Amino acid sequence: MKRMLINATQQEELRVALVDGQKLYDLSIEISSREQKKGNVYKARVTRVEPSLEAAFIEYGAQRQGFLPLKEIAREYHRFQPAPGARFNIRDILQEGQEFLVQVEKEERGNKGAALTTYISLAGRFLVLMPNNPRAGGVSRRIEGEERDVTRDSLDQLHVPDGMGTIVRTAGVGRGPEELQWDLDNLRANWDAIVTAAGERSAPFLVYQESDAVTRALRDYLSDEIGEVLIDELGAHQRAIEYVQRFQAAEGTKHIKLYADEVPLFTRYQIESQIESAYSHAVTLPSGGSIVIDYTEALVSVDINSARATRGADIETTAYNTNLEAADEIARQLRLRDLGGLIVIDFIDMESKKNQQGVEDRLRDAVRSDRARIQLGRISRFGLMEMSRQRLRPSLGESTHMACPRCSGMGTIRSVESTALAVLRLIGEEVRKERTQRVVAQLPVDVSTFLINEKREWLNRLESRRATDIVLVPDPNMQTPNYSIRRVRDDEAALPENAVMSHQIAGTGTKELDFQSQADKQPAPAPAAVQPIAPATPAPIPVAHAAPAVLPGPGFWTRLKWLVTGSASAEPAQPAPARREDRHGGRHGRDDRPARRSHHGERSERGDRGPRRDRDRDRHRDGERHDRQRDARESGAPAQRERPADAPRAPQAAQQNANPAPGQAASDAEGQRRRRRRRGRGGRGRDRQENYRPNDAQPIAQVNGGSASQGGAAPPPAATAPTTGAAAPEPAQAPPPAAPPPEAAPAPRSGGTYTVWSSTPGEGHHFGPKD
Secondary structure, X not given: OEEEEEEOOOOOEEEEEEEEOOEEEEEEEEEOOOOOOOOOEEEEEEEEEEOOOOEEEEEOOOOOOEEEEHHHOOHHHOOOOOOOOOOOOHHHHOOOOOEEEEEEEEOOEOOEOOEEEOOOOEEOOOEXXXXXXOOOOEEOOOOOOHHHHHHHHHHHOOOOOOOOEEEEOHHHOOOOHHHHHHHHHHHHHHHHHHHHHHOOOOOOEEEEOOOOHHHHHHHHHOOOOEEEEEEOOHHHHHHHHHHHHHHOOHHHHHHXXXXXXXXXXXXXXXXXXXXXXXOOOEEEOOOOOEEEEEEOOOOEEEEEEOOOOOOOOOHHHHHHHHHHHHHHHHHHHHHHHOXXXXXXXXXXXXXXXXXXXXXXXXXXXXXXXXXXXEEEEEEOOOOEEEEEEOOOOOOHHHHHOOOOOOOOOOOOOOOHHHHHHHHHHHHHHHHHOXXXXXXXXXXXXXHHHHHHHHOHHHHHHHHHHHOOEEEEEEEOOOOXXXXXXXXXXXXXXOOHHHXXXXXXXXXXXXXXXXXXXXXXXXXXOOOOOEOOOOOOOOOOOOOOOOOOOOOOOOOHHHHHHHHHHOOOOOOOOOOOOOOOOOOOOOOOOHHHOOOOHHHHOOOXXXXXXXXXXXXXXXXXXXXXXXXXXXXXXXXXXXXOOXXXXXXXXXXXXXXXXXXXXXXXXXXXXXXXXXXXXXXHOOOOOHHHHHOOOOOOXXXXXXXXXXXXXXXXXXXXXXXXXXXXXXOOOOOOOOOOOOOOOOOOOOOOOOOOOEEEOOOOOOOOEEEOOOO
């Protein structure tokens, strides 16, 4: 069973974990000292407009200014409305000192300020309301299939005000129009309060603050798959109960439980060690391999090592199995660490294209349950795979880590020898300057020890050449690679700071360690002018849909009787599932098209009868008739037979009417053009081209019989009289032609009857053996 575990016993940190049994698959950690600004709405002021960046810098109440690109400026804030498609400068639509509402889209990161937007979006339980973006809206991208169509139908029934847009979240799947409309009305009430509060004060100030951590966790993660929510703190449990009572049905509170055991909540479900793996540099795989995750300014790199993984039969199998395990673990670590931006994965080299495709599919399936928007590339010829992940919030490393004061976040430091030689060169540069009386170098103990002992002669040579004193001060409070070099001029030697003894200089050049917490440094944030408004009415009770009726099947004794006797009665017909049409067209309706292929001599269903040319050859050898011949005999019409592949062709003159009737010349010409087009088509077979006959013309020189000398069996005599009970067809009345049509002689030793047909109606001639 999937559970949501909320650990709120420490006021400095709130942790939300999603577990499946005892497997951690998602984690969210919020530090109270790091205020989350994403989603907050501020009334801001434009401080600087930069046409070169096509953006403006905005003062919204934080210590660092925000960044507002041109594409994120709503039309309602333009000073004038440019013509569609016209080019304009950002200075033409914005001016310094202008005030409007903005929302934080991306948190501050490193040296970059927060990314802002004027397109406000308010997230509810089932919907996201965009009050000033009418062109946006629809259904979440994660909703697919028939659920998307049903959800879209419910969305069309909502009463959305003009100028607003709505998006249905994944939690809105299966919700009726009443529930969606209830959530929409609550979001509209919050927006009305925001607009009212923004007009009462001047910028900058916080207008609307996103919900607290517990409420956001329930809103974003609570779904029908979560069977239980355990909270180990009474205040957080009470806030969760209030949220569920306001935004869900009354029975939803039964899943919210207070955990009061002495054993810590996360220890009970054995996920503390899994959480610690999200902080480590390398993660071990079950087979013995490992993945190493490194963070850079531009991207996140993930390296996969086989390490002790040696279970495969060969190197290709070992690489493939290790990469499959790494694909699952990488998708999990991306969620736990909440890594965003560009990610490059270095898989173990695989020669097989099939194995590469298998690893790509495995990673694609593993990230399918991720809330963030993910784009995956292909494995390149260098074994690298590029992907991008939406940054939902600051990553785990940014929230819980700080830069190392010794290496400044680089991860490595310069060695003692390299640092000492660099200091020696800098001392030489200071000594060579004019009017230098003394050079004071304040160094770490190990660096100063190296210079005093290993480079003593070099220092003495510098002092003697320039008549300058060099003072090296070992500082126990200074660590490699830090150092300080100070030059004293001859006119500054009498100053008090330069008359200090060398042993008193140690410690003066280093900064005292500041143990003040970040929470004490940052001022307390001002309260928001608008707090989230509780719904005026309770959440509507979801309507239970009736289950489809199941037709009763045969009983046990009936099936046993069928098994013994070997015969089965006709089972009741099961209703066919409704087939949803593809909204985008395509070839899904191919089976429902009219059977036009028989007009061109093709069959709609082929079956497992082998290639067409082999079937034609066997049919000619065995004297098998075409299905259309049997249909013709059953209907009383003269039968036609396909000419054997090795039989001589009928004369060309026999296929044309020597003296056609008026109005038939155009028909014959049209038939010839059709036959020529038919011969030009590839893949149709020679026999069917020769036997092709348009529907509007009658058969010409179709012989019912086969040549025994050519290997064809003699066919049975054609039926000359209609079946009993069937009315004889009346002969068609047609004017006689001006000249008798040419006739074809019977094939040698055929002994059968045959019919010569003309393109003129009523001109068929019947030949048979004499009585």
